[in-house]
Amino acid sequence: MPRTADHAERRSQLIAALVRVAARDGLHAVTMRSVAAEAGVSLRLVQYYFDTKAQLVHAALRHLEAQSNQRWAARLADQPDPVEPRVVVEAFLAEALPTDEPSRVFHTVWTSYAVLAMTDPDLAAQPFVDGPNHLEAQLAQLLRRAQDQGRIPADRNPAIEAARLLMVTHGLGTSILVGRHTPDAAQAVLRYHLDRLFPPA
Amino acid sequence: MPRTADHAERRSQLIAALVRVAARDGLHAVTMRSVAAEAGVSLRLVQYYFDTKAQLVHAALRHLEAQSNQRWAARLADQPDPVEPRVVVEAFLAEALPTDEPSRVFHTVWTSYAVLAMTDPDLAAQPFVDGPNHLEAQLAQLLRRAQDQGRIPADRNPAIEAARLLMVTHGLGTSILVGRHTPDAAQAVLRYHLDRLFPPA
DNA sequence: CTGTATATGATACCCAGGTATCATTATTGG
Protein backbone atom coordinates (compact mmCIF):
# COMPACT_ATOMS: atom_id res chain seq x y z
CA MET A 1 0.00 0.00 0.00
CA PRO A 2 1.83 3.16 1.05
CA ARG A 3 5.42 3.98 1.06
CA THR A 4 6.98 2.53 4.12
CA ALA A 5 9.25 4.32 6.50
CA ASP A 6 10.77 2.31 9.31
CA HIS A 7 8.61 3.20 12.27
CA ALA A 8 11.00 1.95 14.88
CA GLU A 9 13.80 3.83 13.22
CA ARG A 10 11.79 7.06 13.09
CA ARG A 11 10.90 6.77 16.73
CA SER A 12 14.52 6.20 17.60
CA GLN A 13 15.51 9.35 15.75
CA LEU A 14 12.90 11.37 17.60
CA ILE A 15 13.90 9.94 20.94
CA ALA A 16 17.53 10.66 20.17
CA ALA A 17 16.55 14.25 19.43
CA LEU A 18 14.69 14.42 22.72
CA VAL A 19 17.71 13.15 24.58
CA ARG A 20 19.94 15.73 22.93
CA VAL A 21 17.58 18.54 23.87
CA ALA A 22 17.21 17.27 27.41
CA ALA A 23 20.94 16.93 27.89
CA ARG A 24 21.70 20.33 26.42
CA ASP A 25 18.83 22.47 27.70
CA GLY A 26 17.24 20.39 30.41
CA LEU A 27 14.19 18.21 30.52
CA HIS A 28 11.99 21.26 30.94
CA ALA A 29 13.07 22.40 27.49
CA VAL A 30 11.71 19.25 25.93
CA THR A 31 8.60 20.22 24.02
CA MET A 32 6.92 18.70 21.03
CA ARG A 33 8.23 21.58 19.01
CA SER A 34 11.79 21.57 20.31
CA VAL A 35 12.09 17.86 19.67
CA ALA A 36 10.75 18.33 16.16
CA ALA A 37 13.18 21.16 15.48
CA GLU A 38 16.11 19.18 16.89
CA ALA A 39 15.23 16.22 14.71
CA GLY A 40 14.73 18.49 11.72
CA VAL A 41 11.16 17.42 11.15
CA SER A 42 7.77 19.01 11.48
CA LEU A 43 5.76 19.16 14.65
CA ARG A 44 3.13 17.05 12.98
CA LEU A 45 5.56 14.21 12.53
CA VAL A 46 6.26 14.04 16.22
CA GLN A 47 2.54 13.96 16.81
CA TYR A 48 2.20 11.25 14.21
CA TYR A 49 4.62 8.91 15.93
CA PHE A 50 3.72 9.84 19.48
CA ASP A 51 0.11 10.85 19.94
CA THR A 52 0.81 12.72 23.13
CA LYS A 53 3.77 14.23 24.87
CA ALA A 54 3.42 11.84 27.76
CA GLN A 55 3.84 8.94 25.36
CA LEU A 56 6.94 10.50 23.89
CA VAL A 57 8.49 11.09 27.29
CA HIS A 58 7.67 7.64 28.52
CA ALA A 59 9.05 6.06 25.38
CA ALA A 60 12.27 7.99 25.83
CA LEU A 61 12.55 6.83 29.41
CA ARG A 62 12.03 3.21 28.41
CA HIS A 63 14.58 3.65 25.69
CA LEU A 64 17.18 4.95 28.11
CA GLU A 65 16.38 2.17 30.50
CA ALA A 66 16.81 -0.51 27.87
CA GLN A 67 19.98 1.09 26.62
CA SER A 68 21.32 1.16 30.14
CA ASN A 69 20.49 -2.46 30.83
CA GLN A 70 22.10 -3.60 27.66
CA ARG A 71 25.23 -1.64 28.35
CA TRP A 72 25.55 -3.15 31.79
CA ALA A 73 25.03 -6.59 30.37
CA ALA A 74 27.72 -5.91 27.78
CA ARG A 75 30.07 -4.77 30.51
CA LEU A 76 29.64 -8.06 32.27
CA ALA A 77 29.78 -10.20 29.18
CA ASP A 78 32.88 -8.47 27.85
CA GLN A 79 34.91 -9.57 30.82
CA PRO A 80 36.56 -12.92 30.41
CA ASP A 81 35.85 -14.99 33.48
CA PRO A 82 39.30 -15.73 34.85
CA VAL A 83 40.36 -12.13 35.16
CA GLU A 84 41.07 -10.37 38.44
CA PRO A 85 37.80 -9.69 40.35
CA ARG A 86 38.82 -6.15 41.06
CA VAL A 87 39.24 -5.46 37.37
CA VAL A 88 35.77 -6.75 36.70
CA VAL A 89 34.28 -4.61 39.42
CA GLU A 90 36.17 -1.58 38.26
CA ALA A 91 35.04 -1.99 34.66
CA PHE A 92 31.53 -2.59 35.86
CA LEU A 93 31.47 0.61 37.86
CA ALA A 94 33.07 2.69 35.15
CA GLU A 95 29.75 2.52 33.35
CA ALA A 96 28.16 4.44 36.20
CA LEU A 97 30.52 7.39 35.92
CA PRO A 98 29.73 10.05 33.32
CA THR A 99 33.20 10.23 31.88
CA ASP A 100 32.83 10.60 28.13
CA GLU A 101 30.25 12.74 26.43
CA PRO A 102 27.67 10.08 25.53
CA SER A 103 27.76 8.81 29.06
CA ARG A 104 27.40 12.31 30.38
CA VAL A 105 24.38 12.86 28.20
CA PHE A 106 22.85 9.67 29.39
CA HIS A 107 23.36 10.39 33.06
CA THR A 108 22.18 13.96 32.80
CA VAL A 109 18.90 12.92 31.27
CA TRP A 110 18.49 9.95 33.54
CA THR A 111 19.03 12.07 36.62
CA SER A 112 16.53 14.62 35.36
CA TYR A 113 13.99 11.88 35.01
CA ALA A 114 14.75 10.58 38.47
CA VAL A 115 14.16 13.97 40.01
CA LEU A 116 10.94 14.33 38.07
CA ALA A 117 9.81 10.95 39.31
CA MET A 118 10.26 12.12 42.90
CA THR A 119 7.17 14.26 42.60
CA ASP A 120 5.37 13.16 39.47
CA PRO A 121 3.13 10.18 40.18
CA ASP A 122 2.54 9.64 36.45
CA LEU A 123 6.19 8.92 35.85
CA ALA A 124 6.91 5.45 37.12
CA ALA A 125 9.58 5.54 39.78
CA GLN A 126 10.18 1.83 39.45
CA PRO A 127 13.08 2.01 37.00
CA PHE A 128 14.97 4.13 39.49
CA VAL A 129 14.70 1.52 42.19
CA ASP A 130 14.68 -1.68 40.12
CA GLY A 131 17.70 -0.71 38.06
CA PRO A 132 20.02 -0.03 40.98
CA ASN A 133 18.63 -3.01 42.87
CA HIS A 134 19.58 -5.25 40.01
CA LEU A 135 23.03 -3.75 39.73
CA GLU A 136 23.56 -4.08 43.43
CA ALA A 137 22.60 -7.74 43.32
CA GLN A 138 25.07 -8.37 40.51
CA LEU A 139 27.77 -6.49 42.34
CA ALA A 140 27.13 -8.40 45.52
CA GLN A 141 27.47 -11.59 43.55
CA LEU A 142 30.81 -10.48 42.15
CA LEU A 143 32.02 -9.52 45.61
CA ARG A 144 30.93 -12.80 47.11
CA ARG A 145 32.92 -14.67 44.52
CA ALA A 146 35.91 -12.44 45.11
CA GLN A 147 35.61 -13.12 48.79
CA ASP A 148 35.51 -16.86 48.17
CA GLN A 149 38.69 -16.46 46.16
CA GLY A 150 40.24 -14.74 49.12
CA ARG A 151 40.57 -11.41 47.37
CA ILE A 152 38.33 -9.69 49.88
CA PRO A 153 38.81 -10.13 53.63
CA ALA A 154 36.39 -12.52 55.24
CA ASP A 155 35.06 -9.99 57.70
CA ARG A 156 33.47 -7.92 54.95
CA ASN A 157 29.77 -8.13 54.20
CA PRO A 158 29.44 -8.44 50.42
CA ALA A 159 25.84 -7.22 50.35
CA ILE A 160 26.62 -4.03 52.24
CA GLU A 161 29.90 -3.58 50.40
CA ALA A 162 27.95 -3.72 47.14
CA ALA A 163 25.49 -1.16 48.47
CA ARG A 164 28.07 1.36 49.52
CA LEU A 165 30.13 0.79 46.41
CA LEU A 166 27.08 1.74 44.43
CA MET A 167 26.46 4.74 46.66
CA VAL A 168 30.02 6.01 46.30
CA THR A 169 29.82 5.61 42.57
CA HIS A 170 26.46 7.28 42.32
CA GLY A 171 27.59 10.13 44.52
CA LEU A 172 30.65 10.62 42.37
CA GLY A 173 28.51 10.47 39.24
CA THR A 174 26.26 13.33 40.23
CA SER A 175 29.25 15.19 41.55
CA ILE A 176 30.82 15.04 38.10
CA LEU A 177 27.59 16.15 36.48
CA VAL A 178 27.34 19.15 38.72
CA GLY A 179 30.92 20.10 37.95
CA ARG A 180 32.35 19.51 41.38
CA HIS A 181 34.60 16.63 40.45
CA THR A 182 36.52 16.00 37.28
CA PRO A 183 36.17 12.48 35.96
CA ASP A 184 39.79 11.89 36.92
CA ALA A 185 39.30 13.04 40.50
CA ALA A 186 36.22 10.87 40.81
CA GLN A 187 38.07 7.85 39.52
CA ALA A 188 40.83 8.49 42.04
CA VAL A 189 38.33 8.36 44.89
CA LEU A 190 36.81 5.21 43.46
CA ARG A 191 40.23 3.60 43.17
CA TYR A 192 40.98 4.49 46.77
CA HIS A 193 37.77 2.83 47.78
CA LEU A 194 38.60 -0.29 45.81
CA ASP A 195 42.11 -0.33 47.25
CA ARG A 196 40.58 -0.74 50.66
CA LEU A 197 38.05 -3.29 49.50
CA PHE A 198 40.66 -5.40 47.72
CA PRO A 199 43.68 -5.18 50.02
CA PRO A 200 46.96 -5.45 48.15
CA ALA A 201 48.62 -8.80 48.46
CA MET B 1 4.50 57.05 56.08
CA PRO B 2 2.49 53.94 55.20
CA ARG B 3 1.51 50.98 57.20
CA THR B 4 4.47 48.76 57.46
CA ALA B 5 4.43 45.08 56.93
CA ASP B 6 7.62 43.21 57.67
CA HIS B 7 9.17 42.80 54.26
CA ALA B 8 11.61 40.14 55.25
CA GLU B 9 8.87 38.23 56.98
CA ARG B 10 6.60 38.42 53.96
CA ARG B 11 9.32 37.20 51.68
CA SER B 12 10.00 34.32 54.01
CA GLN B 13 6.36 33.32 53.91
CA LEU B 14 6.36 33.35 50.14
CA ILE B 15 9.58 31.39 49.92
CA ALA B 16 8.21 28.88 52.39
CA ALA B 17 5.18 28.51 50.17
CA LEU B 18 7.42 27.99 47.17
CA VAL B 19 9.36 25.30 48.97
CA ARG B 20 6.16 23.50 49.93
CA VAL B 21 4.94 23.53 46.35
CA ALA B 22 8.29 22.42 45.01
CA ALA B 23 8.56 19.57 47.50
CA ARG B 24 5.01 18.39 46.91
CA ASP B 25 4.53 18.88 43.18
CA GLY B 26 8.03 19.45 41.86
CA LEU B 27 9.95 22.52 40.90
CA HIS B 28 8.17 22.64 37.56
CA ALA B 29 4.93 23.23 39.40
CA VAL B 30 6.29 26.40 40.95
CA THR B 31 4.54 29.31 39.27
CA MET B 32 3.78 32.77 40.46
CA ARG B 33 0.19 31.70 40.78
CA SER B 34 0.78 28.42 42.58
CA VAL B 35 3.05 30.11 45.09
CA ALA B 36 0.46 32.80 45.66
CA ALA B 37 -2.28 30.23 46.13
CA GLU B 38 -0.13 28.14 48.48
CA ALA B 39 0.65 31.21 50.55
CA GLY B 40 -2.98 32.27 50.51
CA VAL B 41 -2.27 35.63 48.93
CA SER B 42 -2.95 37.26 45.62
CA LEU B 43 -0.74 36.92 42.60
CA ARG B 44 -0.07 40.62 42.75
CA LEU B 45 1.51 40.29 46.16
CA VAL B 46 4.04 37.83 44.90
CA GLN B 47 4.82 40.22 42.09
CA TYR B 48 5.14 43.02 44.58
CA TYR B 49 7.79 41.29 46.64
CA PHE B 50 9.54 39.61 43.75
CA ASP B 51 9.42 41.56 40.54
CA THR B 52 10.13 38.55 38.43
CA LYS B 53 9.91 34.82 38.74
CA ALA B 54 13.65 34.49 38.35
CA GLN B 55 14.14 36.70 41.39
CA LEU B 56 11.74 34.61 43.40
CA VAL B 57 13.45 31.40 42.43
CA HIS B 58 16.90 32.76 43.12
CA ALA B 59 15.80 34.12 46.47
CA ALA B 60 14.42 30.74 47.41
CA LEU B 61 17.68 29.08 46.45
CA ARG B 62 19.69 31.51 48.54
CA HIS B 63 17.31 30.95 51.40
CA LEU B 64 17.78 27.21 51.25
CA GLU B 65 21.50 27.66 51.02
CA ALA B 66 21.64 29.92 54.05
CA GLN B 67 19.36 27.62 56.00
CA SER B 68 21.57 24.70 55.10
CA ASN B 69 24.75 26.46 56.14
CA GLN B 70 23.31 27.49 59.42
CA ARG B 71 22.10 24.00 60.17
CA TRP B 72 25.52 22.56 59.46
CA ALA B 73 27.11 25.18 61.67
CA ALA B 74 24.65 24.32 64.42
CA ARG B 75 25.49 20.65 64.05
CA LEU B 76 29.11 21.42 64.63
CA ALA B 77 28.57 23.89 67.44
CA ASP B 78 26.17 21.61 69.27
CA GLN B 79 28.86 19.00 69.75
CA PRO B 80 30.89 19.45 72.91
CA ASP B 81 34.51 19.18 72.02
CA PRO B 82 35.78 16.26 74.06
CA VAL B 83 33.27 13.81 72.67
CA GLU B 84 34.15 10.77 70.56
CA PRO B 85 35.19 11.84 67.03
CA ARG B 86 33.02 9.20 65.49
CA VAL B 87 29.96 10.57 67.24
CA VAL B 88 30.71 14.02 65.91
CA VAL B 89 31.11 12.75 62.39
CA GLU B 90 27.95 10.71 62.63
CA ALA B 91 25.91 13.62 63.88
CA PHE B 92 27.42 15.80 61.22
CA LEU B 93 26.44 13.42 58.46
CA ALA B 94 22.97 12.82 59.79
CA GLU B 95 22.11 16.27 58.50
CA ALA B 96 22.76 15.07 54.98
CA LEU B 97 20.24 12.27 55.13
CA PRO B 98 16.60 13.12 54.48
CA THR B 99 15.24 11.30 57.48
CA ASP B 100 12.45 13.41 58.90
CA GLU B 101 9.91 15.30 56.84
CA PRO B 102 11.44 18.81 56.96
CA SER B 103 14.77 17.38 55.94
CA ARG B 104 13.14 15.44 53.16
CA VAL B 105 11.47 18.58 51.89
CA PHE B 106 14.74 20.41 51.96
CA HIS B 107 16.66 17.75 50.10
CA THR B 108 13.97 17.25 47.51
CA VAL B 109 13.94 20.90 46.60
CA TRP B 110 17.70 21.23 46.79
CA THR B 111 18.17 18.29 44.47
CA SER B 112 15.66 19.71 42.03
CA TYR B 113 17.65 22.91 41.94
CA ALA B 114 20.88 21.04 41.44
CA VAL B 115 19.48 19.21 38.43
CA LEU B 116 18.16 22.46 37.04
CA ALA B 117 21.56 24.04 37.47
CA MET B 118 23.11 21.30 35.34
CA THR B 119 21.59 22.80 32.23
CA ASP B 120 20.42 26.27 33.18
CA PRO B 121 23.26 28.76 32.94
CA ASP B 122 21.18 31.44 34.66
CA LEU B 123 20.97 29.40 37.82
CA ALA B 124 24.30 29.67 39.55
CA ALA B 125 25.84 26.25 39.97
CA GLN B 126 28.28 27.57 42.54
CA PRO B 127 26.24 26.68 45.63
CA PHE B 128 26.24 23.08 44.52
CA VAL B 129 29.99 22.93 44.40
CA ASP B 130 30.93 25.40 47.15
CA GLY B 131 28.59 23.89 49.70
CA PRO B 132 29.89 20.36 49.46
CA ASN B 133 33.46 21.62 49.16
CA HIS B 134 33.08 23.41 52.44
CA LEU B 135 31.53 20.41 54.13
CA GLU B 136 34.25 18.18 52.80
CA ALA B 137 36.90 20.49 54.17
CA GLN B 138 35.28 20.47 57.59
CA LEU B 139 34.95 16.72 57.51
CA ALA B 140 38.56 16.31 56.51
CA GLN B 141 39.52 18.48 59.44
CA LEU B 142 37.52 16.29 61.82
CA LEU B 143 39.07 13.17 60.38
CA ARG B 144 42.57 14.55 60.66
CA ARG B 145 42.03 15.28 64.32
CA ALA B 146 40.57 11.83 64.86
CA GLN B 147 43.59 10.36 63.17
CA ASP B 148 45.90 12.37 65.42
CA GLN B 149 44.02 10.95 68.37
CA GLY B 150 44.65 7.50 67.03
CA ARG B 151 41.01 6.78 66.34
CA ILE B 152 41.64 6.36 62.63
CA PRO B 153 44.46 4.18 61.29
CA ALA B 154 47.48 6.08 60.14
CA ASP B 155 47.40 4.68 56.63
CA ARG B 156 44.15 6.45 55.83
CA ASN B 157 44.05 9.62 53.80
CA PRO B 158 41.74 12.02 55.64
CA ALA B 159 41.06 14.15 52.58
CA ILE B 160 39.95 11.23 50.44
CA GLU B 161 38.14 9.64 53.33
CA ALA B 162 36.18 12.84 53.73
CA ALA B 163 35.38 12.84 50.03
CA ARG B 164 34.05 9.33 49.90
CA LEU B 165 32.22 9.74 53.18
CA LEU B 166 30.39 12.62 51.58
CA MET B 167 29.77 10.61 48.43
CA VAL B 168 28.34 7.67 50.34
CA THR B 169 26.12 9.99 52.31
CA HIS B 170 24.97 11.86 49.25
CA GLY B 171 24.31 8.64 47.38
CA LEU B 172 22.25 7.36 50.27
CA GLY B 173 20.40 10.64 50.47
CA THR B 174 19.15 10.56 46.91
CA SER B 175 18.46 6.87 47.28
CA ILE B 176 16.12 7.63 50.14
CA LEU B 177 14.45 10.38 48.16
CA VAL B 178 13.80 8.09 45.26
CA GLY B 179 12.31 5.50 47.57
CA ARG B 180 14.96 2.87 47.15
CA HIS B 181 16.28 2.97 50.69
CA THR B 182 14.45 3.50 53.93
CA PRO B 183 16.16 5.96 56.25
CA ASP B 184 16.96 3.06 58.54
CA ALA B 185 18.59 1.01 55.81
CA ALA B 186 20.61 4.01 54.72
CA GLN B 187 21.80 4.63 58.23
CA ALA B 188 22.85 1.00 58.51
CA VAL B 189 25.06 1.36 55.45
CA LEU B 190 26.50 4.55 56.83
CA ARG B 191 27.22 2.90 60.16
CA TYR B 192 28.96 0.05 58.40
CA HIS B 193 31.10 2.55 56.58
CA LEU B 194 31.97 4.33 59.80
CA ASP B 195 32.71 1.02 61.51
CA ARG B 196 35.46 0.47 58.97
CA LEU B 197 36.71 4.01 59.19
CA PHE B 198 36.87 3.98 62.98
CA PRO B 199 38.04 0.46 63.77
CA PRO B 200 36.75 -0.83 67.11
CA ALA B 201 39.29 -0.77 69.89
C1' DC C 1 -7.44 65.75 58.57
C1' DT C 2 -5.32 64.92 54.58
C1' DG C 3 -2.06 63.99 51.27
C1' DT C 4 1.41 60.82 50.07
C1' DA C 5 4.00 56.82 49.87
C1' DT C 6 3.12 52.04 50.72
C1' DA C 7 0.67 47.94 50.10
C1' DT C 8 -2.84 44.98 47.92
C1' DG C 9 -6.38 43.73 44.54
C1' DA C 10 -8.59 42.83 39.88
C1' DT C 11 -7.79 42.10 35.51
C1' DA C 12 -5.79 42.26 30.96
C1' DC C 13 -2.12 41.11 27.60
C1' DC C 14 0.65 37.99 25.23
C1' DC C 15 3.47 34.13 24.23
C1' DA C 16 4.55 29.24 24.51
C1' DG C 17 3.20 24.88 24.07
C1' DG C 18 -0.10 20.67 23.84
C1' DT C 19 -3.57 19.23 21.00
C1' DA C 20 -6.73 19.09 17.03
C1' DT C 21 -8.18 19.72 12.12
C1' DC C 22 -7.75 19.77 7.40
C1' DA C 23 -5.15 19.34 3.51
C1' DT C 24 -1.48 17.42 0.60
C1' DT C 25 1.96 14.40 -0.88
C1' DA C 26 3.91 10.03 -1.71
C1' DT C 27 3.86 4.96 -2.53
C1' DT C 28 2.36 0.65 -4.17
C1' DG C 29 -0.78 -3.30 -5.03
C1' DG C 30 -4.02 -4.44 -8.42
Add this chain to the structure above:
DNA sequence: CCAATAATGATACCTGGGTATCATATACAG
Protein backbone atom coordinates in the same frame (compact mmCIF):
# COMPACT_ATOMS: atom_id res chain seq x y z
C1' DC D 1 -2.35 4.19 -13.86
C1' DC D 2 -5.26 4.71 -10.17
C1' DA D 3 -7.20 4.29 -5.89
C1' DA D 4 -6.34 3.59 -1.17
C1' DT D 5 -3.60 4.16 2.56
C1' DA D 6 0.36 5.88 4.83
C1' DA D 7 3.11 9.83 5.71
C1' DT D 8 3.84 14.72 6.12
C1' DG D 9 2.69 19.64 6.14
C1' DA D 10 0.29 24.06 7.49
C1' DT D 11 -2.21 26.07 10.65
C1' DA D 12 -5.67 26.91 14.19
C1' DC D 13 -7.42 26.47 18.99
C1' DC D 14 -7.04 26.85 23.89
C1' DT D 15 -4.97 26.90 28.30
C1' DG D 16 -1.38 28.16 31.54
C1' DG D 17 1.62 31.27 33.06
C1' DG D 18 4.86 35.54 33.18
C1' DT D 19 4.28 40.20 33.05
C1' DA D 20 2.00 44.74 32.91
C1' DT D 21 -1.64 48.19 33.98
C1' DC D 22 -4.91 50.46 36.59
C1' DA D 23 -7.32 50.96 40.62
C1' DT D 24 -7.94 50.91 45.58
C1' DA D 25 -7.01 50.62 50.45
C1' DT D 26 -4.15 51.63 54.41
C1' DA D 27 -1.37 54.06 57.51
C1' DC D 28 1.20 57.70 59.21
C1' DA D 29 3.65 62.53 58.90
C1' DG D 30 2.62 67.18 59.07
